[in-house]
Amino acid sequence: MRKTRAVGLTALAAAATLVLVACGGSSSSTASSTTEAPASSAGGDAGASSGTGAAGNGTITYAAEQEWANYNSLTGAGNSTANGVVLNQVLRNFWLIDSDGNYVEDKEFGTIEKLADEPLTVKYTLNDKAVWSDGTPMGCADLLLDWASYSGRYNKDGTINQTGVVPATPAYLFDAASTVGWDQTQKPTCADGDKSITLVYDKPFVDWKAQMNAPLPAHVAAKAAGIDTAALIKAIETDDVATLTKVADFWNNGWTLDKAKGLLDAALIPAAGPYIVSAWDPGQSVTLTANPQWWGTPAKTPTVVMRFLDQDQQVAALQSGEVDVIQPQPNPDSNAQLAALGDQVKTDFGSEFSFEHLDLSVKNAFPNEKLREAFFKCVPRQQIVDNLIVPANPDAKVLNSLVVQDFQEGYAAAADASGFKAYDEVDIEGAKAAYAASGEAAGKTIRVLHRTNPRRTNQVALIKASCDPVGFNIQDTEVSSDAFGPALNSGDYDVALFAWAGSGLYGGIPALYLSTGGQNTAGWNSPELDAAMNSLATTVDPALIPALLATADQQLAKNYWSIPLFTFPGATAFRPNITGVVQNAGQTQATWNMQDWARS
Numbered sequence: 001m002r003k004t005r006a007v008g009l010t011a012l013a014a015a016a017t018l019v020l021v022a023c024g025g026s027s028s029s030t031a032s033s034t035t036e037a038p039a040s041s042a043g044g045d046a047g048a049s050s051g052t053g054a055a056g057n058g059t060i061t062y063a064a065e066q067e068w069a070n071y072n073s074l075t076g077a078g079n080s081t082a083n084g085v086v087l088n089q090v091l092r093n094f095w096l097i098d099s100d101g102n103y104v105e106d107k108e109f110g111t112i113e114k115l116a117d118e119p120l121t122v123k124y125t126l127n128d129k130a131v132w133s134d135g136t137p138m139g140c141a142d143l144l145l146d147w148a149s150y151s152g153r154y155n156k157d158g159t160i161n162q163t164g165v166v167p168a169t170p171a172y173l174f175d176a177a178s179t180v181g182w183d184q185t186q187k188p189t190c191a192d193g194d195k196s197i198t199l200v201y202d203k204p205f206v207d208w209k210a211q212m213n214a215p216l217p218a219h220v221a222a223k224a225a226g227i228d229t230a231a232l233i234k235a236i237e238t239d240d241v242a243t244l245t246k247v248a249d250f251w252n253n254g255w256t257l258d259k260a261k262g263l264l265d266a267a268l269i270p271a272a273g274p275y276i277v278s279a280w281d282p283g284q285s286v287t288l289t290a291n292p293q294w295w296g297t298p299a300k301t302p303t304v305v306m307r308f309l310d311q312d313q314q315v316a317a318l319q320s321g322e323v324d325v326i327q328p329q330p331n332p333d334s335n336a337q338l339a340a341l342g343d344q345v346k347t348d349f350g351s352e353f354s355f356e357h358l359d360l361s362v363k364n365a366f367p368n369e370k371l372r373e374a375f376f377k378c379v380p381r382q383q384i385v386d387n388l389i390v391p392a393n394p395d396a397k398v399l400n401s402l403v404v405q406d407f408q409e410g411y412a413a414a415a416d417a418s419g420f421k422a423y424d425e426v427d428i429e430g431a432k433a434a435y436a437a438s439g440e441a442a443g444k445t446i447r448v449l450h451r452t453n454p455r456r457t458n459q460v461a462l463i464k465a466s467c468d469p470v471g472f473n474i475q476d477t478e479v480s481s482d483a484f485g486p487a488l489n490s491g492d493y494d495v496a497l498f499a500w501a502g503s504g505l506y507g508g509i510p511a512l513y514l515s516t517g518g519q520n521t522a523g524w525n526s527p528e529l530d531a532a533m534n535s536l537a538t539t540v541d542p543a544l545i546p547a548l549l550a551t552a553d554q555q556l557a558k559n560y561w562s563i564p565l566f567t568f569p570g571a572t573a574f575r576p577n578i579t580g581v582v583q584n585a586g587q588t589q590a591t592w593n594m595q596d597w598a599r600s
Helices: 081-087 140-150 218-224 229-237 241-253 311-320 332-340 369-378 381-389 411-418 428-438 454-470 481-490 509-513 527-538 542-558 589-596
Strands: 059-064 095-097 103-105 110-117 120-126 196-200 275-281 285-290 303-308 346-360 444-451 472-479 495-501 562-574
Touching: 059 081, 059 311, 059 589, 081 589, 120 140, 140 196, 140 218, 140 229, 140 241, 218 229, 218 241, 229 241, 311 332, 311 562, 332 562, 369 428, 369 454, 369 472, 381 454, 381 562, 411 542, 428 454, 444 454, 444 481, 454 472, 454 495, 472 481, 481 495, 509 527, 509 542, 527 542
Parallel strands: 059 303, 444 472, 444 495
Antiparallel strands: 095 103, 110 120, 120 196, 275 285, 285 303, 346 495, 346 562
16 A cells, blocks of 8 residues: 655635535545436446446546535535536636645636736636537636626626625525625626636735636526527626526526436536536446547546445445545544555545534524533534544544644644634533523524534534533434535524535635625624635735634634534545546545546
């Protein structure tokens, strides 16, 4: 077994929306859906690629822990690693984060050019050869729809938000996971068929280099709304909200998968990357085949099958040859199993930009600050790490920042300043006093929402054992993987137990903690926190960033809103005849360079 160094990542000034972690944790993880439905195909011949195991030189099989659920990973509900892992090389972008945490422009896809500093002006230009897999040229409509969906300009009630104006209670027409940065851009213009778009910012933006999302096929959304791309462009130019409402309805819901119906029609899911999605067997696998219309470097392997396998099944599947590449969460059992395989496997270990935490909803059970304080003081953070994480990672420690990971430069200072260290150990008497001061009757029910997962079940059990004697009635609210994102996005929880996955970048942080942030589903609202997050989003001076991050931690701790638990370790293991596989600590996971995988 080959063991590489832990990946040391440096936080960069580039944007990345944080997403829900698909991986379950440090022990047996989330069970994949077992709902049966006939496999559907879309474009291309899936052939042997829809099989259940590793095949010949033309197929590599990857073990994906979570079921694929959405072709649009830009919505609040679709914003998860489970979807991104499938789509990394199906819907490419102008930029990426490599295995060393570096921002890299994807010049095969297009170019990014800063035209001016005052005002900040950035031009995005698609490759002249850029074309969707159905033969439709990529262009203005695709880029303009990206802006319209993420800018926060359009509201469900038909009103228009001016640049830089964020509603007190956003009800955006497009269910975007984040509007940060986009909401500071003036409406761009381009003509149907153009290959470029220029963004002009009213304020500087810390992550301008990585502002653009991977475009979605505008011609598909337009057709669903009964128009063409020229009409879509006109609707955005003229702020025709009636027409855009039809487009948004499809953008929000039309790419969501339904297990009972199988894969969406091929016409709805054209690709702009080295692979297309050619088959999906719900609960079993998704198959990607090489995209003949891809204009960049061709994929080295014609077919990649992603099998949905529980964490505790993955090492055995790798050993038996059923799969070629896995990403097991390090734990004593999986580490010992991998070590026992010796030269039959190669393994890259590294730190991950994923952190487990608890979010307390002020909209539901926790509007009372003293009750939140009581919960903070009874959550057994050290016991959770000692009992559940240290056996897999002896170096694991309680995480004391929500914005800086414990392997990043500057973590020690961030942890010291955050205020979270006060809750390393439980304070049952202090918790009881705070509970009494809250005025709540004994037995207050607290629903702890989490994905089906043994480790998280054990975390909730430890929390219940510690907090019930304080006066709480902790209820383990376990939901399936595909149900968790919508439940979190709707705010239907008292406490949410999950992990955010990032990439060491700053641009996604404000969406989590702004009072109007697209991923703040708990209802937190602090003028001090808003000011820090707005400054973080617009600063171009790296020296100011640590203080702004410190303010975020301090506000989250002071108001008893969110509790950090631990940082995830990560591993990518693969058969020795597979080349090109590289551990990535960010939210893209191993499939970030899947086009380079090959069988020797």
